[in-house]
Amino acid sequence: MADKTLGQIAGDGLWSNNVAFVQILGLCPLLAVTSSVVNGLGLGLATLLTLVLSNVTVSAIRNIIRPDIRIPVFVLLIAAIVTAIELAMNAWFHELHTILGIFIPLIVTNCSILGRAEAFASKNNIGRSFVDGLTMGLGFAAALVLLGAMREVLGSGTLFAQSHLMFGEAARALTVTVFADYKGFLLAILPPGAFIGLGLLIALKNVIDQRRARAPQPAPAAAGELAAE
């Protein structure tokens, strides 16, 4: 594990060990907020920031923490970081904070964050932990955005609706109406739509993996880029 190159760590986080599609962690926020791209992106970025900060902090203190108290210390740190991020979002992205509501504080309970702290950051140096947190977070955020896009197009017939909540008034024009006069498809917005959508995305990832396994030389770096799209 310790011999992995940064590229391999990144490939893991973005694709081959993706939090949402392979580890199937953090399902509660993943399924709950992905009813639109903007909601998914908002929560994805908050989770990404939490993962990076917690990984770096845990890695920085990994040599002074005794094994028997490491879990409570990790939980304390993660809870403090998430609370700070929640207050900051309330101050600077007030409306988005209102929409995401309870799911921002609930980032604390996202298993992937404690999981990365325990499985990776507590055994690796700060640089590698940073890359791991960044790519794991990006992989998770990409999953949220993809699922959000699927559900928003199917459920509401739009894309990037309410972007102004994140990017200011100028972004109002970003909203794409995919189907004009769309009546809405409730199943996509409801929780079952999230499960079905996630299932389809996981299936798609597995199909791509199988195709690549049959192809002569899969390049890990290309895989990373693919997942980041």
Added chain:
Amino acid sequence: MPLKKMLLSAALLGLFAVLGTALVAFTYENTRERIAQNERDNLLQSLHALIPPELHDNDPVADRIEVSDSALLGSRMPQQVYRARKDGTPVALALTAVAPDGYSGDINLLIAINHDGTLAGVRVTGHHETPGLGDRIEVARTDWVLGFSGRSLANPAPEKWKVKKDGGVFDQFTGATVTPRAVVGAVRNALLYYQEHQEQLFGYAPDAAAPAVPAPEQPGEGKPMTPENTHG
């Protein structure tokens, strides 16, 4: 485990508890004013969306009293009343109220009532309803809540102050009936409250120490709101 090791572990744990608390306290101190300002800005914006600024010449945020009526305003906590006046004559007021029977707990409302008892408008100021379903009560999502404007206790008649599913005139949402039902009920109750206390509400001096408007008897019709069902 030797005592020394245990003490060291405890000390380390304590140290990180202090560090974590310090981080939260620091962030809180640095965001508190901004968050309060955001909330005040939102309030002013909401007030002006309901009571146009040109209709009054006072500052409704300052001309504020607190009232409490757990039956009609939906909460045991004091609620705010913002009065709008022109040349000292009452024009309208906006009061906060709670729909305690939302799908996920309380729905906070801002209800503006013209002096003649018609609704100037209603806005949802806070809720925990399901994203994509119950949150269609937000004006940012749909126009539903605008349907209250111009209504009063005479329009429609009190027994029609319900969602269509319950035999009333107000639309519910596909997949979410509990939320609009709660809002419709809370708005009707606020109108009843206004009817009972109209003169007192405009009469009290601003910021008087929470004048205790006596709670009226529960009106005969309509479901009583029980605090027990606020946490579903």
